[in-house]
Amino acid sequence: xxxxxxxxxxxxYYWKNLNNNIGKINSYMNSKAFALYLxxxxxxxxxxxxxxxxxxxxxxxxxxxxxxxxxxxxxxxLTGGLFxxxxxFSAMSGLARAFVSEEERGTSLTLQLIASPSTVFTGKLxxxxxxxxxxxxxIAILYSALFEEFVxxxxxxxxxxxxxxxxxxxxSSTIIAAIISKAGSKGTLYPVLSFPxxxxxxxxxxxxxxxxxxxxxxxxxxxxxxxxLCYDVIMLTASYMLFDFIWKD
Amino acid sequence: xxxxxxxxxxxxKNFGRRLIFRGINFEFSENGVYGISGPNGxxxxxxxxxxxxxxxxxxxxxxHIHNNNEIISEKLHNYIGFVSPYxxxxxxxxxxxxxxxxxHIRDVTFNKGKIETLLNDFLLYERRDDLVKTYSxxxxxxxKFIFALMHSPNLVILDEPTSNLDEEGKNTVYKIVxxxxxxxxxxxxxxxxxxxxxxxxxxxLEKFKQ
Numbered sequence: 001x002x003x004x005x006x007x008x009x010x011x012x013y014y015w016k017n018l019n020n021n022i023g024k025i026n027s028y029m030n031s032k033a034f035a036l037y038l039x040x041x042x043x044x045x046x047x048x049x050x051x052x053x054x055x056x057x058x059x060x061x062x063x064x065x066x067x068x069x070x071x072x073x074x075x076x077x078l079t080g081g082l083f084x085x086x087x088x089f090s091a092m093s094g095l096a097r098a099f100v101s102e103e104e105r106g107t108s109l110t111l112q113l114i115a116s117p118s119t120v121f122t123g124k125l126x127x128x129x130x131x132x133x134x135x136x137x138x139i140a141i142l143y144s145a146l147f148e149e150f151v152x153x154x155x156x157x158x159x160x161x162x163x164x165x166x167x168x169x170x171x172s173s174t175i176i177a178a179i180i181s182k183a184g185s186k187g188t189l190y191p192v193l194s195f196p197x198x199x200x201x202x203x204x205x206x207x208x209x210x211x212x213x214x215x216x217x218x219x220x221x222x223x224x225x226x227x228x229l230c231y232d233v234i235m236l237t238a239s240y241m242l243f244d245f246i247w248k249d
Numbered sequence: 250x251x252x253x254x255x256x257x258x259x260x261x262k263n264f265g266r267r268l269i270f271r272g273i274n275f276e277f278s279e280n281g282v283y284g285i286s287g288p289n290g291x292x293x294x295x296x297x298x299x300x301x302x303x304x305x306x307x308x309x310x311x312x313h314i315h316n317n318n319e320i321i322s323e324k325l326h327n328y329i330g331f332v333s334p335y336x337x338x339x340x341x342x343x344x345x346x347x348x349x350x351x352x353h354i355r356d357v358t359f360n361k362g363k364i365e366t367l368l369n370d371f372l373l374y375e376r377r378d379d380l381v382k383t384y385s386x387x388x389x390x391x392x393k394f395i396f397a398l399m400h401s402p403n404l405v406i407l408d409e410p411t412s413n414l415d416e417e418g419k420n421t422v423y424k425i426v427x428x429x430x431x432x433x434x435x436x437x438x439x440x441x442x443x444x445x446x447x448x449x450x451x452x453x454l455e456k457f458k459q
Contacts (some may be wrong), residue, residue, distance in 0.1 A: 035353035039339075046341045106337035110396075112303055113331050114354050116323040123354075248305065 032115055036123025037130075040098070044127075049101055054094035054135050061086045062142055079149045080209035084202050086139055087169070092191045095131065095173035098124040099181035108181070117247045121240065125174045132170040136162065153215030161208040164228040168201045168235060175239040178246045204228050252316050253328070253403040253434055254278045255300065260309035262295055269295055270457035271308065282430040284448030285438040291454040293438040294333065297408045300436065301331050315403060327355065330397035333408035334390075340382035344373055344392055347381060348399055357400050367395040371421060386413040394425065405435045411444055423447060 044050060065082055074082075102108045111120055140162070143150050152158045176197060180189045204227050211221045218225075254276065261271030269292035277283055285293050298304040300311055302325045313320040313328065320328055338347050345364075352359035368374040371391040381389065390413045397405060407426065411419045426447050429435050437444055445451055 032354050032356045035350065035356070039350045039354065042346075043339065043341055105340070106335065107339060109303065109333075109336055110338060113301070113326050113329065113336075114351050115326065118323070119354070248303070 032119045033122035033126060036115060036119060037126040040123065040127040050094040050097040050131060054090055057090045057093040058086065058135065058139055058142070061089060062146065066146060074149055076149050076213050077210050079147055080213055081206050083143055083150065083209060084206050087136055088198065088202055090135055090139065091132065091169055091173055092194060095128055096177040096180065096190045098128050098174055099177040103181040112247070117244045118240065120247065121174070121243045125170060128174045129167065129170040132166045136166055152212050154212045154217070157216070157218060157221055158209070158212035160225060161205060161212060161228070164225065164232060165201060165205040168228060168232045169198065171232065171235045171239055172197050172201065175235070175242065178243060182246065201228065201231050251278060251280045251434055254314040255404060255434060256312040256314070258310050260299060260306045260311060262292060262299065263307045268458065270454055273309070273452070273457050275452060277434050280431060280433055282426060282435045282437060282448045284445045284451035285436060285454065286440065286445055286451050287454030293454060294408055296454070297333070297406050297436065297438045301329050301406055313404070327400065328403045330400070330402035330405040332393045332397045332410055334412050336393050338381050338389065338392060338396060340380065343378045343380055344368070345377045348395065351396060351399065355400055364399060367398060370425065371395055387415060387418055390414055391418060394422065403433055405429050405433055407435065408438045410437060410439065411441060419443070
């Protein structure tokens with residue numbers, strides 16, 4: 001009987017907490033940043049500005065690699081590197097849209113008049129995070145299907161690497177997009193400016209992907225994981241601190 | 250006496266070595282319509298952008314006070330309604346969708362009654378569900394007024410408010426400006442005599458070139 005009461009109390013506590021958490025999620029969903037994200041999402045559905053260019057780039061990049069390899073066998077370490085090359089250049093082709101499209105259409109001023117800089121950055125970051133995750137999931141599925149050598153032996157480690165790297169990629173791409181949207185030659189400046197900023201992230205991610213393919217344990221890769229985690233935290237903090245200055249004239 | 254005070258202390262703006270204006274001082278504490286005038290290139294748009302917090306002055310400071318509390322720049326957008334020729338709305342959305350998004354992003358209640366009244370005032374009610382890209386330049390200009398007034402701002406800034414408008418549109422704008430001037434502080438930046446005729450006090454920017 002005592003066990004039954006305790007179990008019932010535990011379940012009640014669980015549901016109460018769950019309801020509180022749902023309430024928190026709802027209040028977040030109602031927030032200004034989420035409204036801005038929804039605006040961008042619906043705008044993307046209508047204009048297909050980023051999705052089309054990302055999809056085309058992913059298909060073209062993977063096809064070029066497949067054609068250039070032909071029937072040859074490539075080393076596993078090279079497959080992991082090429083995986084991140086496709087991700088880097090795909091990100092360069094579509095993620096700048098978050099701010100560049102606002103600047104090109106002349107709607108930046110409108111955004112400045114309806115939201116604070118932190119709201120704008122959070123909304124745009126949310127949009128880029130979802131776009132990066134969707135893009136990289138598609139790349140990972142295509143890559144696994146088309147390259148026999150791309151075999152992940154430590155799946156949990158790969159998942160963690162994938163999540164942390166995607167967060168870093170989205171944060172860096174968003175702040176770089178904000179910087180270049182104010183510049184004249186936007187198209188060429190984006191990959192040029194992104195390369196040095198994303199280099200530590202890409203190099204660490206390539207190393208970690210190789211470890212995943214070799215089947216190494218978490219303990220052996222924890223230093224590299226800490227590097228990516230630090231990169232994410234530093235980029236996120238620096239971005240929020242810098243954005244005010246970038247956003248206003 | 251208004252619950253909103255707008256103060257400028259020795260405001261100056263340079264673009265590189267080129268001086269646009271300097272030494273601008275004013276304090277608007279009464280409800281009413283105030284004008285900013287000057288020839289092309291005198292810095293009317295630059296000054297209204299500085300007042301709205303969209304651009305920083307090279308020297309001096311603009312202070313916004315509401316109910317005796319200084320408004321921080323993060324919150325300033327909630328107090329300001331802004332109309333200008335270089336303001337662009339989202340053309341892939343309808344007028345109604347644009348206004349809904351703006352209300353949600355501002356985190357203010359989407360007051361359907363007020364929006365419908367504004368759409369009727371500016372003769373856009375019948376076209377509210379059409380995409381903004383299908384609007385004429387005059388309709389887009391009228392739409393900007395709805396955007397500026399939908400959240401009941403304390404300070405309304407109108408940069409060249411009657412550009413692209415026909416006589417009927419101008420008359421509607423003048424009526425709204427007079428009405429808003431009784432309840433809030435309205436700033437009109439223009440060269441048009443008919444626009445400036447509404448203003449009680451006007452700042453002539455030519456005087457601030459030296």
